[in-house]
Amino acid sequence: MQTQLCSDVKQLVAEYLNDNLRGSSRESGGCTITLPLKTVDDRWIFVIVESRFDYFLVHDGGKTDSSLFSQGVKMSDADEQFNAAIASRYGVMIEKGRIQKNCQRNQLCETILAVGQSAIAMTAQLVSPRLVEAEAQEVHVRVSEALRLWKPEDMVIEQNVEIEGMLSTHTLNFITRPKGKAHKTAAIKILPASNPRGRAERYGFMHYDILLNSEHPERKNWVNLAVILGVETWSEPALRIVKGLADTTLEVTTEKQTELEGRIPKMLSALTAGQLTELKQ
Amino acid sequence: MEQKTPKGETDPDNIFDIVPKLLGDKKWFDVSLDTILAMIRDGKRVDLRTVHVTSDQNTGEELKLPLRLRISGRPPDSEGWHISLLLYNRRIDGFGYEERFRGTDGIEHHGWHRHVWNPNSQDAASKTPVSLFDGGTMSFRDFLIRGLKEMKISYPKDDDYANPTLF
Numbered sequence: 150m151q152t153q154l155c156s157d158v159k160q161l162v163a164e165y166l167n168d169n170l171r172g173s174s175r176e177s178g179g180c181t182i183t184l185p186l187k188t189v190d191d192r193w194i195f196v197i198v199e200s201r202f203d204y205f206l207v208h209d210g211g212k213t214d215s216s217l218f219s220q221g222v223k224m225s226d227a228d229e230q231f232n233a234a235i236a237s238r239y240g241v242m243i244e245k246g247r248i249q250k251n252c253q254r255n256q257l258c259e260t261i262l263a264v265g266q267s268a269i270a271m272t273a274q275l276v277s278p279r280l281v282e283a284e285a286q287e288v289h290v291r292v293s294e295a296l297r298l299w300k301p302e303d304m305v306i307e308q309n310v311e312i313e314g315m316l317s318t319h320t321l322n323f324i325t326r327p328k329g330k331a332h333k334t335a336a337i338k339i340l341p342a343s344n345p346r347g348r349a350e351r352y353g354f355m356h357y358d359i360l361l362n363s364e365h366p367e368r369k370n371w372v373n374l375a376v377i378l379g380v381e382t383w384s385e386p387a388l389r390i391v392k393g394l395a396d397t398t399l400e401v402t403t404e405k406q407t408e409l410e411g412r413i414p415k416m417l418s419a420l421t422a423g424q425l426t427e428l429k430q
Numbered sequence: 431m432e433q434k435t436p437k438g439e440t441d442p443d444n445i446f447d448i449v450p451k452l453l454g455d456k457k458w459f460d461v462s463l464d465t466i467l468a469m470i471r472d473g474k475r476v477d478l479r480t481v482h483v484t485s486d487q488n489t490g491e492e493l494k495l496p497l498r499l500r501i502s503g504r505p506p507d508s509e510g511w512h513i514s515l516l517l518y519n520r521r522i523d524g525f526g527y528e529e530r531f532r533g534t535d536g537i538e539h540h541g542w543h544r545h546v547w548n549p550n551s552q553d554a555a556s557k558t559p560v561s562l563f564d565g566g567t568m569s570f571r572d573f574l575i576r577g578l579k580e581m582k583i584s585y586p587k588d589d590d591y592a593n594p595t596l597f
Contacts, residue, residue, distance in 0.1 A: 171530065176567070177506065183529045190555070195529040197509065211510030212527075215502040218475050219514035220521055245473040247504060291519055298481065298494045410496075410518045411445030 169193075184265045188213075189272040190220065194265045198257070207260045208249035213268040215246065222274060223287055235270045239263040288339055288378060288409070289322055295410035296323060299417055303328045313365075314358030322376075325421060332421040334371045340391065342379025349383075349390040356394045372396045372420050376409065396420065445495070446552050449522050451487050452495065453547060457515075457583045458482075459499050464588060466501060467571060476501040499583065505570045513577045514545070521554045522547050525563075525577045534558045544580075 169185030179199035186194045199206045214232070218224050229243075236243050241250040241263050248267050252260040289308075296306050305326045312319050323337040338355070340348050352375065359368055375395035377383060381402050392398055397420055401409045459478045469476050478499040486493055495517055503511035514524030524545040533539045534546055534556045542563045545554035562576050578585065 173529070177508070181509070181529055192528060193530040195509070197507070208507075209510070210507035211502075211504045212507075215475075215510040215512045216526065218477075218502045219500055219512040219524055219526065221500075221516055221519040224475060245504065246475070246502070247507070247510075287519070294496045295518075298496065 182261055184262070186265055186269060188216075188269050189275050190216070192216065192272075194268050196261045196264045196268075198261065201251075204251050204253055205257055205260070206249065206251055207257070207264050208247050209264055209268050211245070211247045213248060213271050214243075217272065217274065220275065228274065231274060232271050236267050239267045239270075241267050288376070291410050292323065292337070292339065292376065292413060295413040296325065296417070299414040300325075301332070303331060304421070312359055313362060314355065315361040315363070316358050317354075319355040319359060325417065327421065333423055334367075335374055335417060335421050336371050337374045337376065338395075339376045340378065342382050345383040345387040349387040353390050353394055372423070374399060374416065374420055377401065445493075445518065446520070446522075447549075448484065448486065448493060448495070449517065449547050449552075450549065452482070452484060452517065453523055453582070455482065455484055455582065457497060457581075459497075459583060459585050462586050462588050463571065463574060466574065466585075470501065470503070470505065470570060473504070501574065503570070508568065508570075508573070511570065511573055513574065513581070515581055515583070520552075521545060523554060523581050525560070525573075525580075526557075528557070531557050 166185045169183075171183040173181050173183075175181050175197065179197055181195050181197050183193050183195040188194060195209075195212070197208050197210050199208075214224070217228075222228060233243055236248055241248055241260070243249075248264050248271075250260050250264065293306075293308060300306055305328065307324045307326065308322065310321045310324045312321055321336050322339045323335075325332075325335045325337070327334065336359075338352060340352060356373070359365075362368070373395045374397055375391050376399045377388070377391060378401055380388070380400040397416065399409060399412060399416060457480070459480050461478050466476050466478075476499075478501075480497050480499070482495045482497050484493050484495060485491065498516040498519070500514045500516060501512070509527050509529070512524065512526045514521045514526075516522065525542065526545070527542050529540060531539055531543060533543070535558070539557075539559040542560050543557040544560050544562075546556045546558050547554045548556050562580060563573060
């Protein structure tokens with residue numbers, strides 16, 4: 150019975166794979182093979198095969214790299230190293246953004262699959278928590294852009310500011326300093342989604358250590374904004390620490406992360422004008 | 431508990447509600463086509479930025495929106511060519527190629543497509559087939575000229591008018 154089941158399932162899978170394996174001629178030469186496999190961003194994977202003298206060149210036409218870039222992936226050195234490591238594991242390489250390998254006819258099938266599998270694995274970075282730090286950097290850049298557009302004339306914005314506490318040196322993502330007395334100084338810290346409890350406790354230490362530096366009593370008048378990324382992954386105790394210490398928090402879910410810049414101008418205007426009640430509502 | 435905006439109303443805090451209006455606006459990137467093509471020929475990805483000034487359709491308030499224009503691909507392999515317009519790092523419009531994709535009409539298609547903004551999901555993951563790039567051999571320059579025109583994106587005619595600090 151089990152043997153019959155296995156046989157039926159195998160037959161079904163074989164039919165599905167066969168139905169979804171497509172091939173078409175390319176105008177510029179060669180053949181495009183569409184595999185019965187999809188990427189993380191729901192694209193059917195295709196691989197291009199070009200015949201060269203006594204070997205075949207198998208590649209993705211730069212589609213994977215280009216597609217990730219077009220969706221807002223930064224393609225930083227870290228991203229490229231990640232992609233190169235994946236390619237290497239599958240025994241292929243990346244040449245000017247193209248996943249590719251030369252092979253003989255007897256290696257053609259496994260090479261086509263290796264290029265396709267590499268392409269699929271690379272799109273994992275669209276959802277990977279591995280890139281949490283890189284993501285935080287990207288958020289830093291985007292917040293910076295939002296602050297630049299928001300910045301009132303009587304404000305100065307500093308980035309990656311090192312602040313001496315009583316016991317240690319801390320880095321704030323941004324400080325907005327007023328030139329006059331119309332606004333308050335705002336300290337902005339971006340908290341990535343990994344290890345929330347540790348980050349919350351570290352935030353708490355930073356908060357008190359900065360305040361305890363007796364050489365800078367003016368810091369007691371600063372207003373603090375904590376930007377919490379991937380808030381859905383934060384535990385209640387971790388959130389309680391940050392919310393209890395920051396004057397206000399900007400909580401962003403992973404899904405809606407791209408909306409955070411839109412919320413910053415209004416929040417900063419209220420925060421630096423000392424309208425905390427409005428923010429708490 | 432997150433508050434949902436009732437259907438038909440615009441969330442005042444959601445900047446992406448401006449996208450349909452933004453797509454209809456004429457947009458300007460201060461980099462010439464020749465400069466873009468030179469970067470592509472050098473194997474680089476092109477990432478241009480601009481600040482687009484528009485007005486909120488409900489309040490009339492002036493909005494400054496940071497836009498990015500991303501262009502990538504290798505000239506010999508048209509399958510990998512992409513143009514995309516991003517607002518706050520989210521794709522809101524663009525063109526690309528797929529051997530096989532399901533269009534917004536639910537039918538399976540092949541070839542060039544446009545990424546269509548979906549106000550409900552607030553992304554441009556949906557695809558609709560286009561014939562804009564069909565008909566004969568097309569160069570990367572043709573791809574850019576036709577695509578950017580369709581996206582209402584303008585640029586200086588040559589480098590003398592372009593501002594290199596925007597890279």
